[in-house]
Amino acid sequence: MGTRSLVNDAATYMPNAEDRRQLMDIKDALSHITQEAKRTSEATFNDMANQTDFPVATLKVPGSPARPLTPELANVLMQVADQLSRGRAVFVAPYDTMLTTQDAADFLGVSRPTLVKLLEGGAIPFEKVGRHRRVLLADLQEYMNARHQNNISTFDELAADEDPRATLDNPLIS
Template sequence: MGTRSLANDATTYLPNAEDRRRLMDIKEALSHIAQDARETPDTVFDDMSGQSDFPVATLKVPGSPARPLTPELADVLMQVADQLSRGRAVFVAPYDTMLTTQDAADFLGVSRPTLVKLLEDGAIPFEKVGRHRRVLLADLQEYMNARHRENVGMFDELAADEDPRATLNNPLIS
C-alpha cells in the first residue's frame, strides 16, 4: 500500500479497494478508543490505571512487539484511516525532511521555476548541497501557513470595506 516518495524517510500511502474496506473497519474500531478517551474524566482514568489488571489498548503488527496505543496515536491513526478509506493519498514524513526543488514544487502545487524564484527571492529558506538546492519540509509548511494568513487577511479587508446594505437590493443575491 505504501510507495516511497520525496525523501528516504517519507512514504505516500495509496489504498486499493481491499485496503479501503479494511481501513473502514479500523477507523470504526479506533473511533471508539478516541471517543472513550474524550468521555472518560482524568480522575476515572487514574483510578482505572492504578489497578493491577488495567487493560491497555495495544497496536500489534506481525513480527513486532505490541505497543501501547495512546489516545493521541489512536486519533492520528483514525485520521489516516479516514483519509485512506476515502481513497485519498496520505503523505507521512518527518518534519525535518529535506526536499529537492521538484519535490518542494510538487508539495506546494507550483512549477519548479516558480519555486526557484521564491527561493532566490528569500520567501522560503533553502540550503545548497553542491549545485542543488534543498528545502526543509518545515519551511514549506511555514510558507504555506503564512500565505494562508495573508489570504485570509485580504479577504477580511475586502469584507470590512463592503457595505452590507449595498447588497440588500442586489437581484443577483437571493
C-alpha cells in the first residue's frame, strides 16, 4: 500500500488492486465482530470476558505481539478497509496535527489563497511559526462542521419559505 506523509505523524494510504481484494475479505471478517458486539449487551459481555477461556479477537502484525481487538477498533478498521476496498484514499492523522496552509487548503478542497483569506478573516484559528502559518487539524474539522451546519440551516430556511402547493400547480412539474 502506498504512503504519502503530509506531516510527521500523518499518512495517506492508497490501495492497489491486490490490496483491494484482501481488504474486502478483512472488511467482511471485521463486520462479523462488530455485529456480534451489537447483539451482546455490555453486562453479558463482561460476564463472558471474565471467564478464563474467553476468546478475544486479536490483531496480529508480524514481529509484534498480538493485541486485543476491541469493538471500537474493529469498527474503525472496518471503515478503513471499506474505503480502501473501494479504491479511496484514507488519511490517518492525530487530531492535534498541525498542517501547512497548502495541506489545510487541500484538506478543505479550496485554494491556498482562499484558505489564507479564511485564516486572516478569523474563520479558522491558526498559529504563526516564523513567517509561516500552521493550522490545527481539529480546527479545520470544527470549521467544516460549522460550515456544514450553516448550509443545512440555510436549506431548511429555504424549504420553510417555499409553499408546497406552489409546486403542485407548476406546469413544468408533471
